[in-house]
Amino acid sequence: MKLLFKHCDILAADGEGYRWIQDGYLGIDGDTIDYIGSGKPAAPYDREKDMKDRLLCPGLVNCHGHTAMTLLRGVGSDLPLQEWLFEKMMPIEDRFTAHDIQVGNALALLEMISTGTTSYSDMYFETATAVENAVAAGIKANLCRPSQCFDPQETYAQNQRAKESIQLFKDCNGLADGRILIDFAIHAEYTNSPHIVEAYSADCKALGGRMHIHLSETKKEHEECIAKYGKTPAQWFRDLGTFESPAFAAHCVFVTEEDLAILREKGVSVVHNPTSNMKLGSGFAPIPHMLELGLNVALGTDGAASNNNLDMMEEMHLAAVLHNGFTHDPTLMKPAQVLTMATRSGARLQGRSDTGSLDVGKKADIIAIDLTRPHLFPNIAPLALMTYSAQGSDVAMTMVDGRVLYENGEFLTLDADKILHDARACVKRLYA
């Protein structure tokens, strides 16, 4: 099927930057973009679709989250961290069944797809349920079963989590025409033992995997690692071989100049989670400096329990303004940089070189912004509009690999009523 979008504005790729096409055309052949331009293409298309008053942008890539935690949205928001975590969140999370996790993930998919996310990276358990959901939904997903180890006596052979993780990789990596990728993952330094991390990292490298970790999210984590091992978390992971595979690290709030040099040398991508870092009081990741150093920095929402939504538009907005305020420099973060973090850099982080921007030959992972909204007028600077003015609900269409998943409030691949019905039942039981 060849589909032609006509009369649309387009934020097309222009090298590493963007080219604004007004009243243009974007052609799709199957799952791939085959035309972008101001004039109508000569080649015939099976179907033409009028996209007047729509701005086509690359789909958003949410690079860090814990989707099933949607079911914990709003729990104990007023409480101190330890009380919130140990007395409120964990007791409920401990009751999560695989079914709860699947429903919580499905609820997250509704939210992500309707706010323009076309691909996401997740870290949670019962991962097979997320694979099943993503295949059905048509979204792209980098999923993992994170490795953890709380018993220092446990051998690598005894570590069930690592085994499950590797089996999942063998079973599911590349499913659904590559829309499903399985990552390796180490939850964090403070939830692991060095010998497990070292052996698991070696397996990741041997199998050609990609590694998802939490890194230096809080001052406490960073300083306790130094006290325990005499090195920073970044040094610890490097020394255990974790960065010998393509890797990405969520948060990186407390990183030293030497840590940044390690991330740069090893090509480790960073996921910035601005709302989570603010809400949980973690602090300001040195994102502008990372960008200056040439690190690949992507964006994520983190879980709904610490955000409390999964809206990448909100993360773009926050990433665009926060660092200006922190450094007293209004020109520090540019709209183009922020959109790149939310799209191209995310795709790069996920190992998806065939998407992340609107260009001929790239996969048709596209969102359409409804330009008729009063807060999106005037449309004289579409990059600023996307980063500062737009909200998640301005997404009028979400397309992945040429397939429309969401349009004008309707989900085409998911049964929203059923998911909300199931979620109500889960919550009723979990909070009883």
Add this chain to the structure above:
Amino acid sequence: MKLLFKHCDILAADGEGYRWIQDGYLGIDGDTIDYIGSGKPAAPYDREKDMKDRLLCPGLVNCHGHTAMTLLRGVGSDLPLQEWLFEKMMPIEDRFTAHDIQVGNALALLEMISTGTTSYSDMYFETATAVENAVAAGIKANLCRPSQCFDPQETYAQNQRAKESIQLFKDCNGLADGRILIDFAIHAEYTNSPHIVEAYSADCKALGGRMHIHLSETKKEHEECIAKYGKTPAQWFRDLGTFESPAFAAHCVFVTEEDLAILREKGVSVVHNPTSNMKLGSGFAPIPHMLELGLNVALGTDGAASNNNLDMMEEMHLAAVLHNGFTHDPTLMKPAQVLTMATRSGARLQGRSDTGSLDVGKKADIIAIDLTRPHLFPNIAPLALMTYSAQGSDVAMTMVDGRVLYENGEFLTLDADKILHDARACVKRLYA
């Protein structure tokens, strides 16, 4: 007309806090709330309206902005401040006619009303056009014609701006059943002369007016005032009598402990504009400390040129998370405090003691949040939902003084198509 909302959730007033009523009733007699409760009221109502899956909240009060600047949305977003202001913004703003200002304000009203703002405070010129728009729209508005003086030789009698401001107060204060209030306003210390400020402040006091000012928004402004006058802007205004009237000060990013003591002693309200302060690199207003001191702190969007939208939900979100991040304390800002800033404290600042919360006897200034959205589930903590999870587009209904201004995407008092049509014509001419 007596109207009864039934089967709705309600964030009702409970002293200075909130009481969450589920599946309850809210009755309205004309423009006033006459019943709130879990059970159906005994008294008859002319009309009952099913509000299942709706959360009724007090209408949002946007306490600082420059509405006509919607027409400048996105201009020069990438540029350094001086270049942005002097080379991009001001040349276009200089071309603004009264018609442009009226259309820009109307565009702002569409955005504000559809995202839950029921009352706003504005600082701009050609203020009669904003009065006309607000009367037609049915929104509440505290409007002003700010005083400025760029010629130190000018006498108070020669200052046309002050004259216009006072005439406007005499002509329009209290119009439309008090929905229109006219404030006095001094743009800022750095755009005025002391003798004008002193005389104008005395007139404000004599006439029983309310005063809207910018205060210590940037470090430059704060420090240059000290260099020029040997006192901070807060001290300068105090010494010139500006705080002898009920007053409110936008920004207050750079305020000393002594400045805060002045604001407290004089009962000056503060308007926090978190997005603007971040985007323009101004910095972090010490909001948690102000709240601790008992200052009345409200919220504002500032103008669309420095935000770039007028979405109070976004400001609540930012106000709720920013200060936690800045101080590394995840429990610093509470959802209830943030909602109060956006509602009750705003009403107090505007001099509207008859609104700002949902309580019997208060004006029916009410918004309804659509709880069927996936990102608003589960609804176990409605205050957290409002501050962290909700977005502007979740507003399903906006009511002012018992009159519905907006419902399910439709404007009942404004012609959105005509406003957007007019705005297109203005922009075409302004940017030619």
